[in-house]
Amino acid sequence: MIVFDEARLPYVSPKGARLRFTLRLGTNDHNTIFSAANQDEYGLRDRSFSGVAFDIGAHLGAVSVPLAVDNPDLTVIAVEPVEDNCRLIWMNARDNGVGE
16 A cells, blocks of 8 residues: 655755645655755756656656746646556646646
């Protein structure tokens, strides 16, 4: 059984927007979110995007959600084969206002 927990940690997008993530207890979900968003692991802070971006292997949306939040003119398509991860992506996108 997978247990989900609403994170109460201060996640922020690379450009400083507050983020809200639901993650799984006892997994590396927190580390994935923190490194992609707070620590800007992919160097997105100083870049702006428009058009369409694909996040292949989107896991729980740790890159696609902040990317969509920080770039309102960008459509982000998150591709993920694991059903539980897909649920997390939908929840996290919705909770951050980018869940269309």
